[in-house]
Amino acid sequence: MSSTETRYVMSDNMVVEELPWGPHEWLCRPDIVAADKLLLVRVRVPVGKAHEFHRHPEMEEIIYIEAGTAEQWVDREKRLLGPGDSAHIPIDVVHVTYNAGDTTLIFLAILSLAEIEGPPLIDVSQEEPCKSLQREVTEKFRGN
Amino acid sequence: MSSTETRYVMSDNMVVEELPWGPHEWLCRPDIVAADKLLLVRVRVPVGKAHEFHRHPEMEEIIYIEAGTAEQWVDREKRLLGPGDSAHIPIDVVHVTYNAGDTTLIFLAILSLAEIEGPPLIDVSQEEPCKSLQREVTEKFRGN
Numbered sequence: 001m002s003s004t005e006t007r008y009v010m011s012d013n014m015v016v017e018e019l020p021w022g023p024h025e026w027l028c029r030p031d032i033v034a035a036d037k038l039l040l041v042r043v044r045v046p047v048g049k050a051h052e053f054h055r056h057p058e059m060e061e062i063i064y065i066e067a068g069t070a071e072q073w074v075d076r077e078k079r080l081l082g083p084g085d086s087a088h089i090p091i092d093v094v095h096v097t098y099n100a101g102d103t104t105l106i107f108l109a110i111l112s113l114a115e116i117e118g119p120p121l122i123d124v125s126q127e128e129p130c131k132s133l134q135r136e137v138t139e140k141f142r143g144n
Numbered sequence: 145m146s147s148t149e150t151r152y153v154m155s156d157n158m159v160v161e162e163l164p165w166g167p168h169e170w171l172c173r174p175d176i177v178a179a180d181k182l183l184l185v186r187v188r189v190p191v192g193k194a195h196e197f198h199r200h201p202e203m204e205e206i207i208y209i210e211a212g213t214a215e216q217w218v219d220r221e222k223r224l225l226g227p228g229d230s231a232h233i234p235i236d237v238v239h240v241t242y243n244a245g246d247t248t249l250i251f252l253a254i255l256s257l258a259e260i261e262g263p264p265l266i267d268v269s270q271e272e273p274c275k276s277l278q279r280e281v282t283e284k285f286r287g288n
Contacts, residue, residue: 007218010229028206033232037181037204037256040230060181062172064252066210074151085154086184088177108208112181112256 006033021049022104030114039111042066043097048141050098053130054123058116061089064108069101071137094124096134098141150177165193166248174258183255186210187241192285194242197274198267202260205233208252213245215281238268240278242285 006013015026021043026032028040039059045051045068053073063072064086072079072087073096080100081087089095099105124130150157159170165187170176172184183203189195189212197217207216208230216223216231217240224244225231233239243249268274 007221007233008216008223008225008229008231010225027208027230028232034234035204035232036234038206038232038254040206040208040254042228060179062182062184062254064171064184072152077151079152081152081154084186085152086171087152088172088179088182089151090178090180108252110182110184110206110254 009033021045021051028114035114037112037114039109039114041109043105043107043109045070045097045099045105045107047099047102047104050138050141051096052123052125053094053096053134054121054125055092055094056089056111056121057092057118059111059113059120060091061095062108062110063087063089063095063097064110066106066108068099068103068105068107070105070107071098071100071141073097073133073137094130096130096137098137100141153177165189165195172258179258181256181258183253183258185253185255187249187251187253189214189241189243189249189251191243191246191248194282194285195240196267196269197238197240197278198265198269199236199238200233200255200265201236201262203255203257203264204235205239206252206254207231207233207239207241208254210250210252212243212247212249212251214249214251215242215244215285217241217277217281238274240274240281242281244285 017024022045025042161168166189169186
């Protein structure tokens with residue numbers, strides 16, 4: 001069955017990418033199902049780790065916490081989120097997700113659109129004020 | 145703070161709608177956050193209940209199971225889904241979600257686009273073959 005005919009995604013046909021801030025389990029992407037508008041990835045962030053500060057020039061995003069505790073930044077605002085909490089990130093707004101707890105953080109990242117023209121992600125972790133913030137918050141959670 | 149400035153959605157600011165197949169907890173919608181492309185709703189389906197057969201003429205959807213067991217139909221195909229499993233529903237494809245277990249089924253419905261021109265949902269539960277299927281499957285789960 002070709003990917004465009006696949007409707008169900010389970011542990012045996014999800015696509016796993018190993019990244020520095022934990023495995024990404026892709027559940028909806030154009031190479032897995034007939035996705036046109038939606039991307040879905042489940043991320044497992046080990047204790048003390050974080051996604052770098054980044055932005056998506058063409059994609060809107062929701063972060064939905066499944067297990068653990070996140071310190072979620074959206075622009076200059078941050079909030080501690082637990083299971084069932086979520087954050088909405090408008091297009092091109094800088095954001096980052098830290099594991100702020102003492103267990104693996106599991107969250108869903110939901111993005112739209114699925115098919116875009118330019119790069120999906122711009123790393124801004126080396127630009128100020130993100131660079132200083134990143135250092136500060138990384139040191140805070142390294143103690144965990 | 146206006147809804148368009150709200151970035152975080154938790155139990156105290158989600159919007160709950162009571163529907164025949166269980167409460168809908170809206171986590172991302174244009175009246176809650178600055179959503180343009182994404183809708184997110186957590187649905188709690190009691191034992192023996194189901195969403196009616198329906199389709200979304202302008203929206204693509206993902207169903208993601210958080211707890212319990214679903215019999216998920218996409219067009220003529222069905223599958224039993226448990227926690228962490230998902231289904232992708234292309235635009236305008238008929239689908240339905242039954243609680244096939246003996247505990248409350250909790251799933252996330254993720255939809256895009258958020259802003260559309262026409263009706264968000266067309267109920268097709270009174271059209272064949274959905275009408276017969278609906279009767280058959282409803283009777284199957286009523287025994288739970």
